[in-house]
Amino acid sequence: MIRAVLALCLLLAWPAAAQDDPARAAAEAAARLEEAARLLDSAEGGRDRVEALTATLRAYEDGLAALRDGLRRAAIRARAIELDLAAREAEVSRLLGVLSTLSSAPAPLLLLHPSGPTGTARSGMILSDVTPALHAEAEALRSQLEELALLRLLQDEAAETLSGGLAGAQEARAALSEAIAERTDLPRRFSEDRIAMAALLASADTLAAFAEGLPVTVAAEGPGAAPPAPEPGSLPLPVEGTLLRGFDQPDAAGIRRPGWILAARPGALVTAPAAATIRYAGPLLDYGQVVIVEPGPDLLIVLAGLATVYGTPGEVVPAGTPLGLMGGAEPADVQQILTETTGPVAGTRSETLYVEVRNGQSAVDPAAWFASRP
Structure with a gap:
């Protein structure tokens, strides 16, 4: 569960300003899970065990809430990327076509122009101006596709993480109920x-x-x-x-x-x-x-x-x-x-x-x- 929440923090790291809050919440929930586990291991008396289990259950609640929030944000972000790519389908196709041409044709052949040396020089100047913009567009497209792949991977792997978290929370609830039933150290009025x-x-x-x-x-x-x-x-x-x-x-x-x-x-x-x-x-x-x-x-x-x-x-x-x-x-x-x-x-x-x-x-x-x- 802790590893899953930390992984969620990494996957939600686009751009930091937009996703800072859920990532921080997930990191804090992971830290609380680790601390609760230490408290649980060190609990000896009845009251200590109740307190440790209470902290554990709170940590599970926080971690599951962070996971749910992160999954929703991830789904929204993935949908936004998909819609953006669909709206730019023609533009992306042209960009891929140009990049394919640039990568497959020999560089000297790209610079040759039918009108002779002057035309060749002009085409070289145009190509030198256009190439950085094409690379920038290609880099932005690559980043979007990588992000979309990460988001889909998160959703594919979240089922196991969610199942483990829910099982852990249920186990903590059962243990808490048992510890409270066995508690005998509370004063009575x-x-x-x-x-x-x-x-x-x-x-x-x-x-x-x-x-x-x-x-x-x-x-x-x-x-x-x-x-x-x-x-x-x-x-x-x-x-x-x-x-x-x-x-x-x-x-x-x-x-x-x-x-x-x-x-x-x-x-x-x-x-x-x-x-x-x-x-x-x-x-x-x-x-x-x-x-x-x-x-x-x-x-x-x-x-x-x-x-x-x-x-x-x-x-x-x-x-x-x-x-x-x-x-x-x-x-x-x-x-x-x-x-x-x-x-x-x-x-x-x-x-x-x-x-x-x-x-x-x-x-x-x-x-x-x-x-x-x-």
């Missing part, structure tokens, strides 16, 4: 009253009602301390995504939700935006799999729409701890990548995560708590 939680799940008909009833699900206080409350406007996003619908904005059916809807990639890792206590993890109403964390007194962050959730109520997790994975499957075929829609939801970001922030008994705009608008 409380133990859950399962009977009270079951009753709350059966009776709550809204997310607000469920959030308000969470205090009654605490069976006993634990030794863990509550994490310090974060500063408003300081939190990173729980998933790398694009804002699809903002706070209290209606959807196509006119339904309003007091939170954000983020479009994310299939299988994307969802992490805790701050050190927090897990208050709930599991299915809830029509929200799918949900994680509710408490980063501070009377402050809840609801993350809904996941396919897999991690953690147990009562655990205190550090910032950046994996809380779950988005659903869906990444395209495993190069042609799918080249033809998929590049909008915020279709194609690369086909999954949606609902993010709600509750301060006290009210839902507030997440913009007040997160550092940047997605």
Whole structure:
């Protein structure tokens, strides 16, 4: 995977000013893959292993994103070259014909002119002026054809690279799930009253009602301390995504939700935006799999729409701890990548995560708590 991303950097090196960003992103992703592999090899304890696997999975996500972006750019560039060559077909044919004549005919014969020495001298002068321009045109054509060959080679070899990257990412997800299940070193603030939680799940008909009833699900206080409350406007996003619908904005059916809807990639890792206590993890109403964390007194962050959730109520997790994975499957075929829609939801970001922030008994705009608008 690392070699493939580095090869992608080299193949995307035309002209540097136009392709600098994707090449740099691919190089950084390759460096992160190498660093994550070193972290994974050196991990010993449960928490170290979770952190190393989290870094590994992030690196795979970055590398695959760079590969997808590079493949699309390569396809666009290849198509542009093909169209340019097709538009200049007659010109290219004439150039090849002239070059063929120049290369096959003896030089003295090219300079001879039927009108005699004067005409021969003039033809020599004209030929000396024209030849550099012909060579320049031939060099530009050669560069285009070489670039097109490299781009086609990239697309031909990308299937194996993509398959290996997807397999590596899936292996990292499975290992991460196993490491989190085996983790025993997290402090606990409380133990859950399962009977009270079951009753709350059966009776709550809204997310607000469920959030308000969470205090009654605490069976006993634990030794863990509550994490310090974060500063408003300081939190990173729980998933790398694009804002699809903002706070209290209606959807196509006119339904309003007091939170954000983020479009994310299939299988994307969802992490805790701050050190927090897990208050709930599991299915809830029509929200799918949900994680509710408490980063501070009377402050809840609801993350809904996941396919897999991690953690147990009562655990205190550090910032950046994996809380779950988005659903869906990444395209495993190069042609799918080249033809998929590049909008915020279709194609690369086909999954949606609902993010709600509750301060006290009210839902507030997440913009007040997160550092940047997605």
